[in-house]
Amino acid sequence: MFADGWTVKYSKFLVTFSEVKVLDGTSAVAALPRPIVVNHVTPGVKALASFPGLETGRYGVEYAIGPVADALLLPGVDAADFATMKTNGWSLWIVGTASKGGVTKSFSWGFSTNTKLVDCEGELNGKTELGTVVTSGGTDAIELTIHGDHFFYDDLQDPAAKTRFQHLADADIGANGAAGDGVITQEELAAVKLVDIPAEKGKFGIGGASSVKDLGAFVAFLSRTVGHFRGEGECHVQIQK
Amino acid sequence: MTKHSLGVALVLAVSVAACSDDVTSGKKVVLATDVSLAPASATGGKGGAAFLNDAGWQVSLDKVAIAGAALNYYSGAPLLAFHHAKPTLLERLSGLVEGTAYAHPGHYSEGDTLGEMLTPFDAEFAKGSVKLANGTGITGTFRSARFTFDGTRTLAGKAGATVYLAGTATKDGVTRLFTATATQAEVVDVENLPRVEGCSFTPAGGISDGVAVTDNGTIHLQVAPILWLSDVDFSDAAAGTEPTELPPESRARRAFVRNLKGAAAFQFSYEKSSSSPRELHSHRHETFLPSRRAVPYCRFVARLLERRNWQCLRRHVGGRVY
Numbered sequence: 001m002f003a004d005g006w007t008v009k010y011s012k013f014l015v016t017f018s019e020v021k022v023l024d025g026t027s028a029v030a031a032l033p034r035p036i037v038v039n040h041v042t043p044g045v046k047a048l049a050s051f052p053g054l055e056t057g058r059y060g061v062e063y064a065i066g067p068v069a070d071a072l073l074l075p076g077v078d079a080a081d082f083a084t085m086k087t088n089g090w091s092l093w094i095v096g097t098a099s100k101g102g103v104t105k106s107f108s109w110g111f112s113t114n115t116k117l118v119d120c121e122g123e124l125n126g127k128t129e130l131g132t133v134v135t136s137g138g139t140d141a142i143e144l145t146i147h148g149d150h151f152f153y154d155d156l157q158d159p160a161a162k163t164r165f166q167h168l169a170d171a172d173i174g175a176n177g178a179a180g181d182g183v184i185t186q187e188e189l190a191a192v193k194l195v196d197i198p199a200e201k202g203k204f205g206i207g208g209a210s211s212v213k214d215l216g217a218f219v220a221f222l223s224r225t226v227g228h229f230r231g232e233g234e235c236h237v238q239i240q241k
Numbered sequence: 242m243t244k245h246s247l248g249v250a251l252v253l254a255v256s257v258a259a260c261s262d263d264v265t266s267g268k269k270v271v272l273a274t275d276v277s278l279a280p281a282s283a284t285g286g287k288g289g290a291a292f293l294n295d296a297g298w299q300v301s302l303d304k305v306a307i308a309g310a311a312l313n314y315y316s317g318a319p320l321l322a323f324h325h326a327k328p329t330l331l332e333r334l335s336g337l338v339e340g341t342a343y344a345h346p347g348h349y350s351e352g353d354t355l356g357e358m359l360t361p362f363d364a365e366f367a368k369g370s371v372k373l374a375n376g377t378g379i380t381g382t383f384r385s386a387r388f389t390f391d392g393t394r395t396l397a398g399k400a401g402a403t404v405y406l407a408g409t410a411t412k413d414g415v416t417r418l419f420t421a422t423a424t425q426a427e428v429v430d431v432e433n434l435p436r437v438e439g440c441s442f443t444p445a446g447g448i449s450d451g452v453a454v455t456d457n458g459t460i461h462l463q464v465a466p467i468l469w470l471s472d473v474d475f476s477d478a479a480a481g482t483e484p485t486e487l488p489p490e491s492r493a494r495r496a497f498v499r500n501l502k503g504a505a506a507f508q509f510s511y512e513k514s515s516s517s518p519r520e521l522h523s524h525r526h527e528t529f530l531p532s533r534r535a536v537p538y539c540r541f542v543a544r545l546l547e548r549r550n551w552q553c554l555r556r557h558v559g560g561r562v563y
Contacts, residue, residue, distance in 0.1 A: 155431065157430070157431050158431040159431070160431075193472070194499065195472070195492060195495045195496045195499055196492065205431060205502070206499070206502070206503065207430070207431070207438075207439070207502070207504075208437060208438065208439040208440070208502070208503055208504025208505065209503065209504075210468050210471075210500065210503030210504065210505035210506060211505070213471075213472055236318055236350075
């Protein structure tokens with residue numbers, strides 16, 4: 001449950017993993033041969049690839065979440081859904097409902113962002129490790145983790161940012177201020193300027209992100225932050241588009 | 242045989258990124274400093290002191306003044322993270338390629354401290370570049386910077402102002418003469434500090450992965466007020482023949498104040514000097530830094546001035562830094 005009492009349930013959470021690489025310095029020693037689309041509504045950890053035969057040593061890990069023309073679809077991803085993503089140039093597509101006190105809102109938001117996540121580091125055996133360390137005869141399972149709650153943070157910079165939905169629900173309004181239809185569109189989000197959100201609903205600070213002026217851009221910016229490493233581990237975010 | 246496998250998972254969780262406080266050693270350098278407007282050429286002809294903002298107002302600025310307490314330079318990636326080969330200056334200044342240094346909400350990862358200019362200043366630079374005091378640093382790749390506002394100075398007769406703009410806005414035959422002023426309290430970040438972090442360090446006309454500072458030189462700070470006024474609707478400003486301040490609770494002023502927190506308005510670059518190096522000197526700065534900065538700062542100072550780290554730390558218990 002979010003800080004403002006809303007709960008969100010996804011019915012689709014499609015993510016395109018592209019450019020997954022294991023690096024020795026700046027040179028890739030292993031890479032996904034083909035982008036992979038995953039539906040995270042399907043429970044559990046999904047295997048992406050296995051790279052046997054690496055020399056022992058430390059390797060960097062990076063990956064991208066970006067739109068692609070061709071991909072391997074893991075179980076749970078409909079070909080028709082991927083066709084929709086491809087047509088719209090989306091790398092991420094989330095569909096779901098949010099509920100609070102008998103009110104339900106639905107949403108279907110696609111994002112054409114292309115975000116590269118580099119210099120990933122995460123906790124391994126109680127220590128924060130950059131990338132991965134392959135030991136002699138050993139195996140390291142790397143988890144590329146997607147944080148599904150990030151779309152709903154109420155600040156782009158505040159470490160104490162909370163997940164909320166009320167500001168998004170309020171974007172659903174009909175013509176001339178009439179009641180909304182229960183479906184929150186990205187066009188409706190883009191129509192809400194951050195400067196017009198009353199202070200009592202939150203600051204919706206943008207930190208240094210000067211270009212973020214409306215809720216549509218705010219959520220799109222947050223969509224770039226879903227990619228993580230080994231659970232809570234972090235990667236540097238680079239924007240490719 | 243070794244094997245390396247990859248998997249993915251969906252989790253719902255939150256954490257906060259930590260900052261690195263390591264210090265990279267390098268050769269000491271003196272860094273002259275100046276501040277100027279980001280030129281019109283950098284914003285597709287819409288920048289400088291005259292531009293068309295997103296609300297359709299043609300704005301001409303007569304005064305652009307800021308009060309600064311410090312400039313700090315770091316090795317960490319800026320909030321603007323470019324990754325395609327040649328983003329234009331317009332893209333940079335319009336923030337089209339902004340990113341976060343780390344994925345969770347939180348302050349950006351500044352990395353190593355590489356330099357600073359700690360002499361407070363106020364500067365009005367609508368008509369041209371203004372020289373600031375010299376700063377110091379060590380050689381290395383400067384990737385990002387922090388601008389700290391100073392609320393103790395007077396801009397255009399307004400005590401405590403940190404930013405002051407004056408100009409004319411015209412749209413559909415309507416003209417507004419305006420001033421826009423912000424105080425230190427209005428420009429604080431999420432940690433309640435009057436600063437803008439994660440500003441970009443980029444080579445002139447270029448991009449990408451920071452600037453190699455190799456010797457004494459000049460740090461150029463270019464400020465883009467077009468970004469502060471980008472979505473300001475001057476309809477909120479009072480009509481009249483004398484400039485008036487944007488009304489306190491107006492949407493126009495709220496937009497202006499929000500925009501002051503954007504990193505894209507502060508662009509840093511470096512120009513290598515051909516002049517002979519000057520001696521570094523130490524002097525007391527009555528400056529307070531957050532206590533979490535004292536240790537890395539002292540490591541930096543110790544290397545810079547070839548002093549012992551403990552001598553610095555002894556002075557700074559509680560966060561006071563000389």
